[in-house]
Every structure is written in structure tokens, then in C-alpha cells.
Amino acid sequence: MxxxxxxxxxxxxxxxxxxxxxxxxxxxxxxxxxxxxxxxxxxxxxxxxxxxxxxxxxxxxxxxxxxxxxxxxxxxxxxxxxxxxxxxxxxxxxxxxxxxxxxxxxxxxxxxxxxxxxxxxxxxxxxxxxxxxxxxxxxxxxxxxxxxxxxxxxxxxxxxxxxxxxxxxxxxxxxxxxxxxxxxxxxxxxxxxxxxxxxxxxxxxxxxxAAIKDSSxxxxxxxxxxxxxxxxxxxxxxxxxxxxxxxxxxxxxxxxxxxxxxxxxxxxxxxxxxxxxxxxxxxxxxxxxxxxxxxxxxxxxxxxxxxxxxxxxxxxxxxxxxxxxxxxxxxxxxxxxxxxxxxxxxxxxxxxxxxxxxxxxxxxxxxxxxxxxxxxxxxxxxxxxxxxxxxxxxxxxxxxxxxxxxxxxxxxxxxxxxxxxxxxxxxxxxxxxxxxFAGMFVQGNPVFALERMVRYYHARDERSAVVLTEKMGQAKSPLTVDELVEALDDPRFNVRLEAIISIARMKPHPRLTEALVNVLHGTELALSAMAGWALGRMGDEAAIPQLREGLDSSYRSIRGQCARALGTLGDQEVIPLLHQRLQTETDKGLRMAYAAALGNLHATEAIDTLFNLLGQTENEGARLEVSLSLARMIGEEHHFIRLLRQTRSDTGTAVARELTQLRNRLSRSVSQQTRSTLSGCADAFAKDALNDGVSTLIQMIRALPPSAYYDDLSLKLLHRCADGMETYKTERMEYLILALHVLHTGVRG
The missing domain is CATH 1.20.1250.20 (MFS general substrate transporter like domains)
Known part of the structure; x- marks a missing residue:
């Protein structure tokens, strides 16, 4: 040459x-x-x-x-x-x-x-x-x-x-x-x-x-x-x-x-x-x-x-x-x-x-x-x-x-x-x-995203930068990926934190996942735990191996968020590990995280362990989360949440209405005795005789024949709920709500 x-x-x-x-x-x-x-x-x-x-x-x-x-x-x-x-x-x-x-x-x-x-x-x-x-x-x-x-x-x-x-x-x-x-x-x-x-x-x-001197x-x-x-x-x-x-x-x-x-x-x-x-x-x-x-x-x-x-x-x-x-x-x-x-x-x-x-x-x-x-x-x-x-x-x-x-x-x-x-x-x-490239202009709101990106670069103070970072996430457009990744390196803590939250709102993207993984394994612990949550919220299964590594972190907050994220992502392979740790863990926060993950994963083998945790938990909010994990085993999470909200305002009326609906659904497939029991139970709750209603409901659950109206999973959940109601009556309403949820969701045909 x-x-x-x-x-x-x-x-x-x-x-x-x-x-x-x-x-x-x-x-x-x-x-x-x-x-x-x-x-x-x-x-x-x-x-x-x-x-x-x-x-x-x-x-x-x-x-x-x-x-x-x-x-x-x-x-x-x-x-x-x-x-x-x-x-x-x-x-x-x-x-x-x-x-x-x-x-x-x-x-x-x-x-x-x-x-x-x-x-x-x-x-x-x-x-x-x-x-x-x-x-x-x-x-x-x-x-x-x-x-x-x-x-x-x-x-x-x-x-x-x-x-x-x-x-x-x-x-x-x-x-x-x-x-x-x-x-x-x-x-x-x-x-x-x-x-x-x-x-x-x-x-x-x-x-x-300039001219090039050619030497040949x-x-x-x-x-x-x-x-x-x-x-x-x-x-x-x-x-x-x-x-x-x-x-x-x-x-x-x-x-x-x-x-x-x-x-x-x-x-x-x-x-x-x-x-x-x-x-x-x-x-x-x-x-x-x-x-x-x-x-x-x-x-x-x-x-x-x-x-x-x-x-x-x-x-x-x-x-x-x-x-x-x-x-x-x-x-x-x-x-x-x-x-x-x-x-x-x-x-x-x-x-x-x-x-x-x-x-x-x-x-x-x-x-x-x-x-x-x-x-x-x-x-x-x-x-x-x-x-x-x-x-x-x-x-x-x-x-x-x-x-x-x-x-x-x-x-x-x-x-x-x-x-x-x-x-x-x-x-x-x-x-x-x-x-x-073409998809970037049809996903989310590209016009909104571009406008917020321009304003982001002209933000005058931290508050403005935080607000605009939030809005870039709300746009849910791939056009903002670079800005959100860049915001993770912003010298202002609140901007970095908001960037993690905004990324969690986005659809899975390799660069966003990689950026969150880097934060997860970083040294800023307050953000590392949030990054674990965001990886689960974003829903990218490519993050599962990194989240599994996070389960062995020396920091409990990171282990807990990684466990929850794995549950959200549906990582079935991690069930045995989470179940084993739930049985041996003494930290209350981690036990709740493992329980939530197992519920999301529908890990039915952990039902007894979760009921034991429910009985040992004093905090009402924590008990409700454990109850939700058990409710997820049988599905229709929205029904459990709706029932919980209704019982908070008027327990007797809400339970009576639920039992009446159940009786109507079972009217042609159950015995006259069972229908009568359901009617009596509903009447008791309608009169706010909660303890009498609970006792009647326990009797009905105990009397349910195997495999007649409910499968083995539903019956197991119902009998464990009956055990809890016998012990706590109306003191712990989560057993009652969970039982009603299983009766509604688990009934055959």
C-alpha cells in the first residue's frame, strides 16, 4: 500500500x-x-x-x-x-x-x-x-x-x-x-x-x-x-x-x-x-x-x-x-x-x-x-x-x-x-x-417523551429534574432510555432515586435492565434495594440470574427485594431455596419477603409454612400480606382484595352478602343441609353476630366432603383457615376473609 x-x-x-x-x-x-x-x-x-x-x-x-x-x-x-x-x-x-x-x-x-x-x-x-x-x-x-x-x-x-x-x-x-x-x-x-x-x-x-505528502x-x-x-x-x-x-x-x-x-x-x-x-x-x-x-x-x-x-x-x-x-x-x-x-x-x-x-x-x-x-x-x-x-x-x-x-x-x-x-x-x-427504531415512535407517548427530554436537559434545579425524570418514565417510550440511564449517574440522590422508579414503569429494555443490575450490585445500599424492586416491577426475565445472586447479599434489604422481585418474575426454580430460607430465617422482614415471593410463585408446598408464619405474626399489616400470599395459591387475587376492602367498612354485611352469593351458586349442587347452614351463617353475620357466624362457618367447612365441591388444595386451605378461626375467632379477620375467598374461588364448576 x-x-x-x-x-x-x-x-x-x-x-x-x-x-x-x-x-x-x-x-x-x-x-x-x-x-x-x-x-x-x-x-x-x-x-x-x-x-x-x-x-x-x-x-x-x-x-x-x-x-x-x-x-x-x-x-x-x-x-x-x-x-x-x-x-x-x-x-x-x-x-x-x-x-x-x-x-x-x-x-x-x-x-x-x-x-x-x-x-x-x-x-x-x-x-x-x-x-x-x-x-x-x-x-x-x-x-x-x-x-x-x-x-x-x-x-x-x-x-x-x-x-x-x-x-x-x-x-x-x-x-x-x-x-x-x-x-x-x-x-x-x-x-x-x-x-x-x-x-x-x-x-x-x-x-x-491540507495536502498529503506521498512518499512513493x-x-x-x-x-x-x-x-x-x-x-x-x-x-x-x-x-x-x-x-x-x-x-x-x-x-x-x-x-x-x-x-x-x-x-x-x-x-x-x-x-x-x-x-x-x-x-x-x-x-x-x-x-x-x-x-x-x-x-x-x-x-x-x-x-x-x-x-x-x-x-x-x-x-x-x-x-x-x-x-x-x-x-x-x-x-x-x-x-x-x-x-x-x-x-x-x-x-x-x-x-x-x-x-x-x-x-x-x-x-x-x-x-x-x-x-x-x-x-x-x-x-x-x-x-x-x-x-x-x-x-x-x-x-x-x-x-x-x-x-x-x-x-x-x-x-x-x-x-x-x-x-x-x-x-x-x-x-x-x-x-x-x-x-x-420504528417501534420507538409507536410505543408509549413519543411526542410527550421528546418534549420531556428537551426540558430535562434544561432543568434548573433538583426538584425540576426529579419531576421531569418522573414524567419521562410516565411516557413509557424507549426514546427516553438514554436519559433515564444517565439519570442513574446524576450527582443528586433524589434524581437517581426517581430514575429507578421511572425505569420500573418502563417496558423491559436491555440497557435499562443492565443499568439497574449495576445499581443492584453497587455500593449505594439505599438505591441497591430499590433497584431490586424495580427489576421485578419492570418484568424483564433476563434479570433473574442477577436477582438470584442478590439473594446471597450481605444486606438484608437487598435480599428481601431480590426475593420479592423473583416472585414477581415467576422464577419457579427458586422456590425450594425460598421455602428453605423461610423455614430457617429469623428476620421478620426477610420472612415476609420470602412469603410474598412464594405466594406469587403459587408454591403450594409452602402452604403449611405460610400458615405457621401467619399464626406467629403479630403485626396486622404483615398478617394481611401473608394472607394474600395464601390467597394467590388459588388465584383471583382481585377478589380477595375486594373482599378485604368491603369487610373493613361493614364486616357483617360484606360477609353475609358473600355467603348469600355462594349459596346461590351452590344451590343445585349441594345438599339441603349445606344450603341451610350457609343461610344460617349469612343471617348471623347480617345481624353482626360475628362470633356465631364464624362458629357456623367452621362447622360447615368441617362438614365439606372430600372432593365433592372443592379440590384437595382448596380443602387444605379451608381447614387451615378453620383452625385459625377456632383459635382467634374474630380477633384476626384475615382467616375469615381468606376462607371466604377460597370458598368463592375454589368451588368446582
């Missing part, structure tokens, strides 16, 4: 200082582009001269075809200097563009054929200067834009350039509406050249792009080009671009003619579509740039391709020669703008971050630029030729109008679909898949 001496790169401070100049330069260049070769103005100018679609396609193909020179000049450009090459030829192309001002004179003096030849020469000269300049620009921009903010830079660049382009399009739309003939176009060309020259001066203020023969660089051209990842990337370009490039280039001739829009209306597209790009640029930096280039890029696939359907189905045509076209153009920005931000970032190695940027970018030139140029030629070939097509298929653009529409769907399959094989720059 060629031995080269790399010049010292600009410092990050120098790069950041130069970025505003590059943004301003791109904005000025956007005005130049809209007024000259790259907006609807140029295509409408050619159409005004009655140039055929094939000829227009040929002229448009000259721009990308000139990119082939990159293969031959890349080593020279590297030695001459990327920045120097770009500034020189970027300025020359503005002067070449100024020659378009002479087209009306050439047309009047020498005729249309001479004018077409003159435009061809000017276009070729412009394309050549552009190709040489951009051969230097791509390696240069990879140098002066820090990789960590490339997505943000792209977003800012698109926003600023879009605003400038919108102003330019508005002016162009107004000027084209004037009755000035070809002078409408030459006026715009002149103003565009002026803005282009200002752009060149601004770019001169951007650092980097020039032929070595061409060997490097061949080596780059064989890179599988680059070839896959270019193959995807080829399919997408052949599918959408010609369609987009000739869209002004489609809108004018087929849809029936005026020239001013056609130009206004660019404004809608620019607005679409403007409103989505920041979000897409942020997304690319945060979640990777691939999801953003493929999302753009997916939106591009939908566009032809809109164009095929839109109304024609109608008052609504313009409004529908504006909506589609808006979506086109969003799709274009998503594609530009994602593909550009992927190119610079993953596809092109920074140490070999010269040869890789030369191959890329040349390949894109061939692809883009041939696509324009094919597109223009197809339009002329199918010029006579017209008809109707169901509700779809068939015209010369219909074959391009079909290609605009099929080829981008194939490109998505190719792009899936390109090496990505993040583990986030396209499906995961």
Missing part, C-alpha cells in the same frame, strides 16, 4: 469553530443550486426551450457522469490538497454557470440547435468542475466534522439549507410567474451565481483539507483505488444506492414535467412543491439527525427508503387537473422532503462513519464518487429515454391513470424495495434494528 504522510488534523476546537462557516456556505450554495442547475428552474428552463425529455435526461446525466474523473484525479487531489482543490474548482463552476446568461443571445443569433449545444458545453464544464471539487470535498468533510456530532451537523445543515432554499424557491416561484420570457430564468441565474461566489468565500474559512510513486495510489473498489461492504452499499437511484432518481428529476403536463399544475405551482419538500425536511431534520447520532445511521436511512417507496402510490392516485391537485401534491412533496432528509442523513452518516475508513478516505471517496456518477448519469439517460419511448401511452386501469410516467412509478416501488434487502447486508454502525 502507498506510504503517505498525513498532515496534522485540525483540533476539535478548530473544527467546531469552522462548522458555522460551513453551514453558512452551504446555505448560500443552496440558493445557487435552486436558481441554477439543481432546482425545478433549470428543468423548466430546458422545457421552455422545447428540449425533449431524452435530451433533458442527457444533460442531467452529465453531472453524475463527470464523477468518473475522480478515479483518475484522486491521488493528484490528495497531493494538491482537498481544501485547495475544492475552493478552486467550486469557484470555477460558478463562473462557468454565469455563461448561462448568454443562452438567449445564442438562441437569437444561431438558433435552437446552437443553443442546445452551448447549454451542453456549459453543463459539461459545470459538471467537470463540480466533480473535481467534490473529489476533494468528501475527504475534507470527513475530516472537519467530528464523527460524534455528524448526525447533528447534518440536521443543522439541512435545516439552515432548507430555510435558504425555501426563500429561494419562493423568489423563483414569483419570478417565474412574471411575463418576462427567458429573462425570468437569466435573472435567477445571475442572482444564483452571486450567492455561489459568496459560498466559495465562506468555505475558505473552514479548517483542514503515483501508481501506488491507483493500486489503493483498486483495493478500495474490492471492499465488499462498499460494494454492497453502492449496490443499494444503484437500485434506489435507478428507481427514484429519474422519477424525481422529471417530476416538474409530470406535475405540469400530467397533473395540470402551473409553473409557479410546480416550483412551490419544492417549498413543501423543504418544509418536510426542515421539520424532521433535527429529529432525524439526533436519531442517527443516537440510534445509528442504518435505521434512519432505511426509514427514508421505506418512505420513498410509498411516494409513487401517492402520485399514481392523486387527482389530476383539479383544484385539489395542488394541495395533494403539496402533501406528497412534504412527505418526499422527510424521506429525502432521512435518506440523506442516514446514508451520509453511514458512509463516513462505517463504509469509508478515515485513514483511506481519499481512495474510498474517489471510488464512491465515480460509482455514484455512473449510477446517477445512466439513471438520467434511462429515465429520459423511457419517457420518450412511452410518450404515447395513455389509458385507465381501474382508478389509476396510465401515462408515460407510469413505468417510472412502478420502478420507483420495486427497485427501492430491492435496495432495502441489499442495505440489510451492509455493516451497520449500531445494534439498533430498523424494527426497533
Amino acid at each position: 502507498t506510504a503517505i504522510t498525513q498532515p496534522p488534523a485540525p483540533t476539535t476546537t478548530e473544527k467546531m469553530r469552522g462548522l458555522p462557516w460551513s453551514l453558512a456556505a452551504n446555505a448560500a450554495n443552496s440558493v445557487f443550486a435552486q436558481f441554477t442547475f439543481f432546482g425545478s428552474v433549470f428543468v423548466l428552463f430546458l422545457s421552455e426551450l422545447s428540449i425533449s425529455n431524452t435530451q433533458i435526461g442527457f444533460l442531467l446525466s452529465l453531472f453524475p457522469f463527470m464523477g468518473l474523473v475522480a478515479l483518475f484525479i484522486a491521488p493528484t487531489v490528495a497531493r494538491f490538497g482537498y481544501k485547495r482543490t475544492y475552493i478552486t474548482f467550486w469557484g470555477l463552476r460558478k463562473l462557468v454557470t454565469a455563461l448561462l446568461l448568454l443562452v438567449p443571445w445564442v438562441l437569437s443569433q444561431f438558433g435552437q440547435e446552437a443553443a442546445l449545444l452551448f447549454i451542453t458545453v456549459v453543463t459539461a464544464g459545470f459538471g467537470l468542475c463540480r466533480a473535481v471539487a467534490e473529489t476533494g470535498y468528501y475527504p475534507w468533510i470527513q475530516e472537519f466534522v467530528p464523527a460524534s456530532i455528524r448526525g447533528k451537523y447534518s440536521a443543522n445543515n439541512n435545516v439552515i439549507s432548507s430555510v435558504a432554499s425555501m426563500g429561494a424557491v419562493a423568489v423563483a416561484s414569483y419570478v417565474l410567474g412574471l411575463s418576462l420570457g427567458l429573462n425570468r430564468f437569466t435573472l435567477l441565474f445571475a442572482v444564483g451565481v452571486a450567492f455561489g461566489l459568496v459560498s466559495v468565500w465562506m468555505f475558505s474559512r473552514v479548517p483542514g483539507g 510513486a503515483g501508481s501506488g495510489s491507483y493500486r489503493d483505488l483498486w483495493s478500495a473498489a474490492k471492499d465488499r461492504n462498499l460494494l454492497l452499499y453502492l449496490a443499494g444506492i444503484a437500485l434506489l437511484t435507478y428507481g427514484s432518481g429519474p422519477l424525481y428529476s422529471f417530476m416538474p414535467i409530470f406535475m405540469k403536463n400530467q397533473i395540470g399544475l402551473t409553473e409557479s405551482g410546480v416550483v412551490s412543491l419544492q417549498t413543501a419538500a423543504l418544509v418536510g425536511g426542515l421539520v424532521s431534520a433535527f429529529l432525524l439527525g439526533w436519531s442517527a447520532d443516537r440510534y445509528g445511521s442504518m435505521p434512519v436511512m432505511v426509514s427514508g427508503v421505506a418512505m420513498k417507496i410509498l411516494l409513487p402510490f401517492g402520485w399514481l392516485l392523486m387527482p389530476r387537473n383539479s383544484e385539489a391537485s395542488l394541495y395533494v401534491a403539496l402533501i406528497i412533496a412534504f412527505v418526499q422532503g422527510v424521506a429525502g432528509i432521512a435518506w440523506a442523513v442516514g446514508s451520509g452518516r453511514l458512509l463516513f462513519v462505517t463504509v469509508v475508513p478515515s485513514e483511506r478516505k481519499s481512495e474510498y471517496m474517489a471510488v464512491y464518487y465515480a460509482a455514484v456518477g455512473i449510477i446517477g448519469g445512466s439513471s438520467q439517460l434511462i429515465g429520459g429515454s423511457l419517457l420518450d419511448i412511452f410518450a404515447g401511452i395513455q389509458g385507465q386501469f381501474m382508478f389509476i391513470t396510465i401515462d408515460p410516467f407510469t413505468p417510472l412509478m412502478i420502478a420507483g416501488v420495486i427497485l427501492p424495495l430491492l435496495s432495502m434487502l441489499i442495505f440489510r447486508r451492509v455493516r451497520a454502525d449500531s445494534p439498533v434494528s430498523v424494527g426497533e
